[in-house]
Amino acid sequence: MVINGTGNGSIQARLVTEIRRRIIAGEILPEVNISELALAEEFGVSRTPVREAFKQLQTEGLIEIRPRVGTFVTTPSRREITELFEMKELLEGAAARLLAQRGRVPELDLLEENLRQADEAVARDDRDRYAELVEEFHNLLIVGADNKKLEAHYRTLMNQLAYARLVHTSLGQPGRALQSDREHHHVVDLITAKDGDSAERVMREHVRASRQALLIGLDSTPKGGPTS
Numbered sequence: 001m002v003i004n005g006t007g008n009g010s011i012q013a014r015l016v017t018e019i020r021r022r023i024i025a026g027e028i029l030p031e032v033n034i035s036e037l038a039l040a041e042e043f044g045v046s047r048t049p050v051r052e053a054f055k056q057l058q059t060e061g062l063i064e065i066r067p068r069v070g071t072f073v074t075t076p077s078r079r080e081i082t083e084l085f086e087m088k089e090l091l092e093g094a095a096a097r098l099l100a101q102r103g104r105v106p107e108l109d110l111l112e113e114n115l116r117q118a119d120e121a122v123a124r125d126d127r128d129r130y131a132e133l134v135e136e137f138h139n140l141l142i143v144g145a146d147n148k149k150l151e152a153h154y155r156t157l158m159n160q161l162a163y164a165r166l167v168h169t170s171l172g173q174p175g176r177a178l179q180s181d182r183e184h185h186h187v188v189d190l191i192t193a194k195d196g197d198s199a200e201r202v203m204r205e206h207v208r209a210s211r212q213a214l215l216i217g218l219d220s221t222p223k224g225g226p227t228s
Contacts, residue, residue: 011045011049012052012053012056015039015043015049016056018043019034019039019053019057020057020060020062020159023062024062024159028073029073030072030073030074030075031072032073033071034054034063034070034072036050036051036054036071054071060159060160061159061160062074062160074160078215078218081161081166081211081215082211084160084161085207085208085210085211088157088161088207089211091142091150091154091157092138092141092142092154092203092204092207093200093201093203094145094150095141095142095144095145095154095203096141096191096196096199096200096203097197097199098146098147099141099146099191099199100193100194100195101194101196102144103194105144105146107141107143108144108188108191108192110140111141111188112188114133114137115137115185117133118130118134118137119181121133122177122181125177127171127172127177128168130171130177130180131167131171134184135163135167137184141187141203166214169218170211170213171213172217173213173217176213180206180210183205183209186206187203187206
């Protein structure tokens with residue numbers, strides 16, 4: 001893959017986007033040294049923009065640069081996961097409140113369609129599809145809040161959490177998918193009713209329940225084993 005751009009800034013931004021995507025998708029494993037030279041050769045660029053991209057991704061909390069050792073994907077500790085979920089709870093609770101205040105906006109229609117598809121996925125026990133719909137649900141909630149600052153903080157938080165990988169662990173707990181689906185319905189009902197206070201409270205309860213299911217799942221995952 002060769003990255004073209006009009007300047008170092010454009011090249012670096014594209015590198016950051018692609019490397020970030022690979023990390024979040026789990027294509028780069030935590031224990032594997034990310035080669036600066038290999039990436040430079042793959043993307044057809046010098047090592048300088050790759051090095052700068054690494055610095056940006058380290059700032060985002062996605063990678064760890066170990067001097068004279070290498071560059072590795074950051075694996076959040078149990079404490080870090082708990083702290084990140086506490087922030088997720090605050091941001092998503094606020095988003096639910098803000099969306100409830102906006103009235104009948106397009107995101108609400110999309111959320112209702114998301115719920116319809118989620119019901120079908122749960123009914124046929126399609127956990128992979130339901131996991132995709134869970135991510136979409138939370139994304140629609142954030143976008144629907146129509147607050148760019150909140151959304152920017154949320155994107156950084158979710159990158160650090162690598163939620164796409166962790167959501168499967170949470171949904172792996174018996175009965176969690178069905179319960180999660182019911183919680184989503186409750187949140188949307190309250191948003192539709194323009195009950196911002198209750199929407200925020202129930203959304204925060206939902207995130208806490210997801211965190212609890214996730215931590216139980218991580219406890220039962222063999223050391224060194226996958227989290228999905």
